[in-house]
Amino acid sequence: xxxxxxxxxxxxxxxxxxxxxxxxxxxxxxxxxxxxxxxxxxxxxxxxxxxxxxxxxxxxxxxxxxxxxxxxxxxxxxxxxxxxxxxxxxxxxxxxxxxxxxxxxxxxxxxxxxx
Amino acid sequence: xxxxxxxxxxxxxxxxxxxxxxxxxxxxxxxxxxxxxxxxxxxxxxxxxxxxxxxxxxxxxxxxxxxxxxxxxxxxxxxxxxxxxxxxxxxxxxxxxxxxxxxxxxxxxxx
Numbered sequence: 233x234x235x236x237x238x239x240x241x242x243x244x245x246x247x248x249x250x251x252x253x254x255x256x257x258x259x260x261x262x263x264x265x266x267x268x269x270x271x272x273x274x275x276x277x278x279x280x281x282x283x284x285x286x287x288x289x290x291x292x293x294x295x296x297x298x299x300x301x302x303x304x305x306x307x308x309x310x311x312x313x314x315x316x317x318x319x320x321x322x323x324x325x326x327x328x329x330x331x332x333x334x335x336x337x338x339x340x341x342x343x344x345x346x347x
Numbered sequence: 348x349x350x351x352x353x354x355x356x357x358x359x360x361x362x363x364x365x366x367x368x369x370x371x372x373x374x375x376x377x378x379x380x381x382x383x384x385x386x387x388x389x390x391x392x393x394x395x396x397x398x399x400x401x402x403x404x405x406x407x408x409x410x411x412x413x414x415x416x417x418x419x420x421x422x423x424x425x426x427x428x429x430x431x432x433x434x435x436x437x438x439x440x441x442x443x444x445x446x447x448x449x450x451x452x453x454x455x456x457x458x
Contacts, residue, residue: 238389
């Protein structure tokens with residue numbers, strides 16, 4: 233069993249839809265949770281960064297972490313064709329009080345937003 | 348403010364050869380991590396450098412080695428290349444106050 237599970241999709245939605253992306257994990261030591269967006273043949277771009285449980289909102293993006301269920305989500309409101317990309321969840325146990333440890337990634341979910 | 352930069356962007360090697368990839372971290376970052384991303388997969392952690400020493404290592408053979416310089420830049424070396432080493436190699440930099448930011452990657456093809 234992988235430490236981090238993510239449905240690879242692909243996921244196809246119409247423009248303006250609300251998108252929900254999810255990951256589950258097995259390691260209860262994970263404290264830091266990230267979502268990266270990766271366009272084809274490019275490096276991952278940090279979207280959201282959350283420490284421990286709770287919600288975080290940034291514009292059209294909302295990240296949720298439920299440590300009791302070992303489940304994290306990314307919601308995209310009013311999705312746009314430019315949101316079409318692969319979304320990677322990543323998590324880390326951290327090193328002491330800072331997030332400098334290795335990241336464990338999900339497989340990535342490919343999202344297509346159709347005009 | 349330049350982000351993480353990597354060179355070269357692409358390269359092609361043959362089996363058995365050796366390759367060196369380079370990374371310059373984001374300004375203010377002192378930690379560099381390397382990841383390998385196979386097609387259709389998430390990145391896999393290779394190792395991390397801090398204060399010019401390897402701090403953590405993933406499940407990669409000794410053919411994979413690295414170095415960090417006093418200016419925090421880093422190199423990844425892969426010896427005795429195998430076909431399975433073909434992948435996108437990503438460098439990420441971080442600090443105690445910032446999480447990991449990735450560079451554009453180096454795409455390696457081994458023939």
